[in-house]
Amino acid sequence: MLMIKQVKSSKGAQAVPRARHAMAVAPADDPALAPAERGPVQGRSQASLKRMLAAARNLMLERDGEDFTLNDVSMTGKVSIGSIYHRFASKDDLVRAVLEAEMKEIEAGETLVQQRSLEQSSSLDQFISLYIRDFFEVLKKHSLFIRLNIRRAATDPAAAMLGDTHEQRAAQRLHTALTVYATDIPGDLDRKASYSMLMIFFALAWQLTPEMPRPTKPQQHPDWVIIELCTMITSYLKN
Structure with a gap:
């Protein structure tokens, strides 16, 4: 809430807002805060992607080809099947x-x-x-x-x-x-x-x-x- 104090001058009364609390709050879309807020999420996302690619690559090497499923990738890379489908629409896209x-x-x-x-x-x-x-x-x-x-x-x-x-x-x-x-x-x-x-x-x-x-x-x-x-x-x- 704001308290309004009337200040008189030669030109008449003027309303001057005075904040009861001096705490400054940055806007929600302040770019200065964005990296700190999103950084950990981005880091986890990139780590998850690397595990997907590494798991698929290792399965291709082990099986000498593409004889694997996305469930195999999920178990090998320790990533959820939902995370895989969030990144790749199909196994072909992952390959x-x-x-x-x-x-x-x-x-x-x-x-x-x-x-x-x-x-x-x-x-x-x-x-x-x-x-x-x-x-x-x-x-x-x-x-x-x-x-x-x-x-x-x-x-x-x-x-x-x-x-x-x-x-x-x-x-x-x-x-x-x-x-x-x-x-x-x-x-x-x-x-x-x-x-x-x-x-x-x-x-x-x-x-x-x-x-x-x-x-x-x-x-x-x-x-x-x-x-x-x-x-x-x-x-x-x-x-």
């Missing part, structure tokens, strides 16, 4: 989120591989050899998820777009790296970088797919695909 996270990990690993390969090489031949060998190790770490996304891409537009986007970004990064040796690469560098990445990715993905048929030869070097790929890409870039 897509896991695959997207894996692609980001691959991109981060590939970026480090390129930087390290450039630092350690003094020629185009050496760069290609280092890059392909180390990139193979990055793909090997995520091989199951690469295979799953390739299989899904035939019927799932989201998976196809995810693969295409990764390929385009990888080609752009390779193009940037190859500019260091641009004088050794005649012709259209953009086109050569794009085609080189296509050949590198699909050759290595094929090598990491157990069900794909592959020729065997007596006394064949175990890394023959990588050796031949390095030779082929270097020759393609130089000619």
